[in-house]
Amino acid sequence: MGAVVDEVFAKLPGVSCLVVDDCSSDRTAAEAIAAGATVLRLPFNLGVGGAMRAGFRWALEHNYECVVQVDADGQHDPASVPLLLETLSGGADLAIGARFAGEGSYTVSGPRKWAMKFLAAVLSSTTRTTLTDTTSGNRASAPRAIALFANHYPAEYLGDTIESLVIAARSGLVIRQVPVVMRPRAGGVPSQNFVRSTVYLARGVLALMFALMRPKSSYGAGARS
Amino acid sequence: MSIESYVLGIASAVLILIVVIELLRRRHLRERHAVWWLLAGTLALVVGIFPQILDWAAGLVGIAVPTNLVFFVSIALLFFVCLQHSSELTRLESKTRVLAERIAILEAEHGATSNNRPAENDFME
Numbered sequence: 001m002g003a004v005v006d007e008v009f010a011k012l013p014g015v016s017c018l019v020v021d022d023c024s025s026d027r028t029a030a031e032a033i034a035a036g037a038t039v040l041r042l043p044f045n046l047g048v049g050g051a052m053r054a055g056f057r058w059a060l061e062h063n064y065e066c067v068v069q070v071d072a073d074g075q076h077d078p079a080s081v082p083l084l085l086e087t088l089s090g091g092a093d094l095a096i097g098a099r100f101a102g103e104g105s106y107t108v109s110g111p112r113k114w115a116m117k118f119l120a121a122v123l124s125s126t127t128r129t130t131l132t133d134t135t136s137g138n139r140a141s142a143p144r145a146i147a148l149f150a151n152h153y154p155a156e157y158l159g160d161t162i163e164s165l166v167i168a169a170r171s172g173l174v175i176r177q178v179p180v181v182m183r184p185r186a187g188g189v190p191s192q193n194f195v196r197s198t199v200y201l202a203r204g205v206l207a208l209m210f211a212l213m214r215p216k217s218s219y220g221a222g223a224r225s
Numbered sequence: 226m227s228i229e230s231y232v233l234g235i236a237s238a239v240l241i242l243i244v245v246i247e248l249l250r251r252r253h254l255r256e257r258h259a260v261w262w263l264l265a266g267t268l269a270l271v272v273g274i275f276p277q278i279l280d281w282a283a284g285l286v287g288i289a290v291p292t293n294l295v296f297f298v299s300i301a302l303l304f305f306v307c308l309q310h311s312s313e314l315t316r317l318e319s320k321t322r323v324l325a326e327r328i329a330i331l332e333a334e335h336g337a338t339s340n341n342r343p344a345e346n347d348f349m350e
Contacts, residue, residue, distance in 0.1 A: 155319070
């Protein structure tokens, strides 16, 4: 954890770094503080979506103009941040660092690949832009996206990536994708066996279906505020 | 129908109503949750006192054995109560989630857990 924060500060001088500690039992918070990050400690485990929303809320209340998420496992290279920010300056509200857009050599196969292809196709049409990596967590959000996500970031599994895109698109935000290189994780093991991939496909499709079925009014207020 | 089963039916319905009303009286049960149980108790009492109603209602919807109507209505009622609880649980979870986020933010703002670097630039990780 400390290493990730160190790298962020080394490659991106002048940024402020917020680490959301989703009630982990290891030394995440201590290491992050030692490395100079601000730490939000959730009192109990909320999952990715809850942690993300807490982060966006912090950003909204402290008037940040831009939020970039970087995974704590070291998978995202902070060097990709300037490119994401450039995309925001170009008029996008949400910039997504995509793994399959030409850069790098990240590969998947089987049901997981089908799931990603299917999600990419549906979400591309929902967001009216070409998306190839809808579950990428490497994203940059501009003020309109921050205001929306601080109130309406979905808590469900896969909601953090898939449903957040649907919400953003239906709230009229402009979404763009840029190619990035993903590195192997520094910690944790990726889940890539057949059964788990199939479950992933099913849950992804389900998450997408419900996201598209939800009435706009359930999150519409956030986009305007 | 024997006199014993007639009394049993009425007694259990009265018992349900007494328990629900007592819980309401002590504020151990909110009205919105008690509605279904009051409805169930009242129905059971009415049918207990006048079993002819059950025969009549069963004939109305074409059920040959009137007790089957009792089972159907009971299961339907339990189903709705269950569903209401699931929905209530979801609301509570989302409220707890908001509280957890608020606490984390307040702690970071006021507690010793934060070690803020001055935000010289306008973006964060």
